[in-house]
Amino acid sequence: MDGTNLSEQSLSRSDINEISREETALRSFSTFPFSSDEVYQQGLADLLAHGALSGKTDSEKVEIILRTQLFYFNRVAGQNLTVEDVRSHQNTMDIQNMTMTMDLSPPSSDSGDGETRMLTFAELTMLIQQGKTDNIPNNKVIPETLNDAPPSTSIALVRKKPWEVDNQS
Numbered sequence: 001m002d003g004t005n006l007s008e009q010s011l012s013r014s015d016i017n018e019i020s021r022e023e024t025a026l027r028s029f030s031t032f033p034f035s036s037d038e039v040y041q042q043g044l045a046d047l048l049a050h051g052a053l054s055g056k057t058d059s060e061k062v063e064i065i066l067r068t069q070l071f072y073f074n075r076v077a078g079q080n081l082t083v084e085d086v087r088s089h090q091n092t093m094d095i096q097n098m099t100m101t102m103d104l105s106p107p108s109s110d111s112g113d114g115e116t117r118m119l120t121f122a123e124l125t126m127l128i129q130q131g132k133t134d135n136i137p138n139n140k141v142i143p144e145t146l147n148d149a150p151p152s153t154s155i156a157l158v159r160k161k162p163w164e165v166d167n168q169s
Helices: 002-031 038-049 058-077 083-096 098-109 121-129 162-168
Strands: none
Touching: 002 058, 002 083, 038 058, 058 083, 058 121
């Protein structure tokens, strides 16, 4: 019986070590500087250039961005985190930081000197996930329609063709 208890204790210790490693990896992921990492930004720009987000809803866009970040982080850090791991960690952190987020919300819209405060990537992601895009500074609403005004008439003179210029000389 003592041998069984010993193996149960070593299993629980290894489980604790695994949980600790995963928690450390999740903390590293949540603080990883994706917005300033040149390689990640270049890869993201390539994906965007190929229309990876075109025609997607906001929630689908957030999901794609999360998956790109997770893929890049796992490759760079040598981790094996899943989307579910990250989501459960984010939910835990959201609950823990709920009061702090509420306290920080009013100053984030305007600072005292009239300039809008620059949001961190995490704050921007959280606002998009919560559907509060109207709280994002300098976020312009682009209408779905084209300009209804009639086109203006040209007032520029017509350029002479090369053979017309030579004939007048």
